[in-house]
Amino acid sequence: MKMKKWMGLAASLMAAVMAFTGCGGSSEAPAEDTAEIGTYTIGIVQQMEHGSLDAATQGFMDKLTELLGEENVTFDYQNAQGEQANCTTIATKFVSNGVDLIMANATTALQCAAAATGDIPIVGTSVTDYVTAGVVDSNDAPGRNVTGVSDLASVEAQVDVLMQFCDPEDTKVAIIYCSAEPNSIFQADLAKTYLDSLGVPYAEYTVADSNEIQSVVTNAVSDCNAVFVLADNTLANNMEIVKNITVPAGIPSVAGAEAMCQVGALSTIAIDYYDLGVKAAEMAYDILVNGANPAEMPIEYMTDGIVPKYNPEIAEALGVEIPEGMEPIGE
Known part of the structure; x- marks a missing residue:
């Protein structure tokens, strides 16, 4: 009787093992083909x-x-x-x-x-x-x-692009930015240092918010004959205003971002x-x-696909000659 009970227990254990491991009898878990990314x-x-x-x-x-x-x-x-x-x-x-x-x-x-x-x-x-x-x-x-x-696209390269549309002997650059944005102050310092090294005179024009852009840009073009609009969120959101002042005044401009150039600047180094x-x-x-x-x-930086570009509509309005190697915006 004891032997029968032992054999019955052994059979039950074997059945449980078979049920756990599957019909193939393998004790290995199924392989997972995908990494556990989570949600x-x-x-x-x-x-x-x-x-x-x-x-x-x-x-x-x-x-x-x-x-x-x-x-x-x-x-x-x-x-x-x-x-x-x-x-x-x-x-x-x-x-x-x-x-x-x-x-x-x-x-x-x-x-x-x-x-x-x-x-x-x-x-x-x-x-x-x-x-x-x-x-x-x-x-x-x-x-x-x-x-x-x-x-950050090279501020020096932005200045170089702008100067291709200017006479180095007779140019004064207006550096325009929002004084409330630390990134713009940083860029302005780089621009001033580089313009000093080139011996090109400049003047700074700052806005506190979008309400001041019209008057500040108007003042800038009355005193300067080239405009550098830094990669600045306040200015980027109002480039139509900049265009409506610089183009009638016949002033070439460079902007710090491609989207800014698409709306209201002559040229840019595009990121x-x-x-x-x-x-x-x-x-x-x-x-x-x-x-x-x-x-x-x-912190990482963009190093590929950075090229000088120009806005064809503004170039035509200003009647400027496009330097070799500069691409039209949007292409």
Whole structure:
């Protein structure tokens, strides 16, 4: 009787093992072909609406969706409409909602996100200099929960493009920017240093907000015969005003971003802001999936696809000759 009970128990155990391992009798778990990416919620705070920032956001979302898979990522996109208070409110909401990462598009958006959290990783884009913005210890070693991509195109190269439309012996350059934007002050210092080295006179013209652009640009073209509009969110959102003053005055201009040139400047050194967003997405993926630490990720810069471009409509209106190697905007 004992033997029968033992045999019955053995049979039950064998059946249980077979049921657990499957009909093939193998004890190995099925192989997984896909990496465990997980699911993520990304908060996006964009400082304002204009072509460059819109393109950067789109590039970021497209690339991160491609890398993670559409089913694995949710974007909470918020536009601050140019108001710092809105940036603060949006960033604070992202923190309270516990998003996995914040993408901050433009300087004020980045500053507000960095002030809102020291824990959630933040990737910036459309920001000229992260040290000047006060959000990292250095561009090579951020030292905090912030990293990102710079939109700094060589200020020296921008000046060189502008000077191709000017007589070096008889040119005074108006440097126009918003005094409330740290990235613009940084660029202005670079422009002044380079113009000094060339021996080209210049004057600074600053606006506090968009309401001052009309009068400030009007004053600038009355005193100067060339205009450099820095990569500045306030000016970028109002380039139509700049064009309506500089073109009738017959003044050549260079703008710090391609989208600005498309609307209202003669020339630019073009950085593709969509590609800027793509690069930011690749950094975000490295943080989310590979466990990279933003504090140890150097600020990245665009090095490919940067070319001098011109606006054909404005070139025709000014009657200028286009230098060899300069491409029409939009091509």
